[in-house]
Amino acid sequence: NAGVTQTPKFRVLKTGQSMTLLCAQDMNHEYMYWYRQDPGMGLRLIHYSVGEGTTAKGEVPDGYNVSRLKKQNFLLGLESAAPSQTSVYFCASTTTPSMNTEAFFGQGTRLTVV
């Protein structure tokens, strides 16, 4: 029962470096989401996907890109990391949100940009 798995769990980047966060789910969920969590601001939606091959912008998409080439994977990319992107990143997945189903979350990735 893996559920939602995020890789890596921790990462330190230098300003300007790039990296990709991987989210993998084994529940055959259609919808996947990337959030960032900052103190006092809750979880803010970065990007989301409603199915394989589709992505859409959330509340705070600037500086991030995403891809959903396979249904089970949702990648979050930082092309040129900035200190403002220091945060804890969460991935989540759900079946169709119009149904009364909960979102399942990964364990989070703590990213520090120095």
Add this chain to the structure above:
Amino acid sequence: AQTVTQSQPEMSVQEAETVTLSCTYDTSESDYYLFWYKQPPSRQMILVIRQEAYKQQNATENRFSVNFQKAAKSFSLKISDSQLGDAAMYFCAFSPDMRFGAGTRLTVKP
């Protein structure tokens, strides 16, 4: 865009007492779902309770219950007989957008 507002950054309750966490939302949708999630220090997000907007009856899960006021767009969480293990961040969430509030940090005093 839908918004979710939690106006209480921090709350405190004595063990065995009752506490209510507030949440309001704004939407033009008529059919939606509301959730409360708990995030303990482990960072894991745990579903506490859910409410379907078309149901008038308030949801209940053991010591957790909600007061859902659709007209007022209010969705508060009541925790009865608070336990030390209830200490966590609590987030209100709105679906189908999967938008979250800023969270309320609950402290339980022994």
